[in-house]
Amino acid sequence: MASILSTDASESGGDDQDALEAAPLIDGESAAWVMSLVVHLAALAALAAASFAIPATQATYELALESLETIEPERLTEEFVSSDAASSEIGAMGVGGQDGALAAAPDFNEQSLIADHAELLADTADRVAVQLETEVLQGPEFSTSMPVQGAGSVGSTGAEGAIDRLTHEILTSLEQRPTMVVWLFDQSGSLKEERAKVIKRFHRIYEELGVIDAADNPAFRLLQDKPLLTAVVGFGSQPTMLTPEPTDRIEEIEAAVASIGDDKSGRENVFQAVGMVAEKFRAYRSAKNGKRHVMIVVFTDEAGDDIPLVDDTVRTCRKYAMPVYVVGRPAPFGRQTAYVKYIDPDPRFDQRPQWVPVSLGPESLMPELLKLRFAQQGEEEELLDSGFGPFALTRLCYETGGLYFASHPNRAVGRRISGDETNNLSAHISMFFEPDAMRRYQPDYMPVQEYARLLQSNRARQALVQAAEMSWTSPMENVQLRFPKRDEAELAQLLSLAQRSAAILQPKIDAICQVLLTGEPDREKLEEPRWRAGYDLAIGRALAVKTRTDGYNVMLAEAKQGKPFKDEKNNTWVMRSTDSYANTTLEKLGAKAKSYLKRVVEEHPDTPWAALAKRELATPLGWEWAEARTNLPPIDRGNDPRPPRPEPKPPQGPPRRDPPPL
Secondary structure, three states: OHHHHOOOHHHHHHHHHHHHHHOOOOOHHHHHHHHHHHHHHHHHHHHHHHHHHOOOOOOOOOOOOOOOOOOOOOOOOHHHOOOOOOOOOOOOOOOOHHHOOEEEOOOOOOEOOOOEEOOOOOOOOOOOOOEEOOEOOOOOOOOOOOOOOOOOEEEEOOHHHHHHHHHHHHHHHHHHOOEEEEEEEEOOHHHHHHHHHHHHHHHHHHHHOOHHHHHOOHHHOOHHHOOEEEEEEEEOOOEEEOOOOOEOOHHHHHHHHHOOOOOOOOOOOHHHHHHHHHHHOHHHHOHHHOOOEEEEEEEOOOOOOOHHHHHHHHHHHHHOOOOEEEEEOOOEOOOOEEEEEEOOOOOOOOOOOEEEEEEOOOOOOOOOOOOOOOOOOOOOOOOEEOOOOOHHHHHHHHHHOOOEEEEOOOOOEOOOOOOOOOOOOOEOOOEEOOHHHHHHHOOOOOOHHHHHHHHHOOHHHHHHHHHHHHHHHOOOOOOOOEEEOOOHHHHHHHHHHHHHHHHHHHHHHHHHHHHHHHOHHHHHHOOOHHHHHHHHHHHHHHHHHHHHHHHHHHHHHHHHOOOOOOOOOOOEEEEEEEOOOOOHHHHHHHHHHHHHHHHHHHHOOOOHHHHHHHHHHOOOOEEEEEEEOOOOOOOOOOOOOOOOOOOOOOOOOOOOOOOOOO
């Protein structure tokens, strides 16, 4: 059609109009397309009509519910029911009965105290284990008979009971993988009897662990295949290997422990020994040696003479993932020195006990307890159990995932222990406390730098430690309470000398009180029970001593003014405690001291803080004068014709010799 339209007009002439009119409007292809569209539309319409015309069928479903019969579990027979009473012959209680090995550690929560360590590579020389914070879910009830790694201190009545608990730790480790145990023994003379008891226990331990049977089993012929290896090390001023190589032969182990001799140096470098052991046996943690667990168990009876090495030792043991367990002694509450009872083993010498000072504390990094004498106490200071071991050793156990066993043969809760009851070669601790009550009062086991930041974060904490250091270096002296009168001049001289002693005491007490009062605004911000108890006891005791000291001076000044005796037969003025005060200022000061002390007793029952607060409250804070009679010998003017009396001779008896280094 395009060619027709493009024909030259000159050729088509006047026929163009007729051609256009004759051309059809729709050609054949277009007609076919239109017809197809009409047919498909008709088909769709027919299908739609059919869908409405055919009725739909609905299926019916029925649900049936049948009851499920529950099966009641069979009740356990009597032989499978556990007893609540602890055995006194085997297990954690050792030989101490039901008051033996009980946990004396912090509260338990869902967050593990110790970070899990990743497996170390074969070459561990300069590699640090990756620390992964792992949550360990605990049940709502905690069993005090189950040891918990990293939980601080555990109390026991003897080394035997602690070893039974350690047996459980070794079994738990063996269930996971082959294990190596390194036994470190303090070579001091005071531990000789305990080493003998341990030797008797060893055969039974390794028999329970199955080591004796495994030693002769052909399946464990090679050293790397043996499930449990043991090494024995002694230490004093230097560590000494007592087993040339790790062994699984019980006879070699027992012989090594029996060969330990006394170290005459008097030093116990325990942290040096632990660090040496960790470095020496680190290869046993590698894949080449079966990726063994390595456990370090230390027996000692002091805090250690190389405490500055604790940070390096902690880093080394954590680096190689080696938990440290220590069987040691309880630290005296807030004190560095305890006194060990020593009776000469040779009956040819004086058998009266001697009290030898040893370093066993304190339980905290810095002293957190004022060193103040109680009124009318005398020279002897009563030592209480802190509930924990010496700080450095317990921190080593805590940070490596081990345990500190605070072993004392005279552990008894609920009564006082006298010096006569204290066993030979044991420190005298007069009071022990319920472990359940002490768990909340765990010290802060951290390096010096972190501890310093902790103190800076709260003025009450800072004031407590500062005041404790002041009293620690300046022990308070007792004051005179009895003043016999020959004449007015001699009485005035005695009163003046007493005022001089009080004048020396008063500035120290005033300085301690001023330091503690600066922390009062931050006292309510203290959340930890240990810090609250420590601060309240400190400020309560300091204010109580200040009340007595100020009142003492007032009473002395009153007596110097002259006081007649009501009874002419009396010749002595005696100052005694009373609930009355010389003036209202002292009364207000005493009331504040009592309020702090009573709060300690109410909020922290069955703790050493409460025991000391009760003892402070037992003596009234005021003073009064009382009359008495004293037999005064006549003054020798040099005219007595009678010959002087001979000096009494001391009673004769066996010679007395000094105790050896303990």
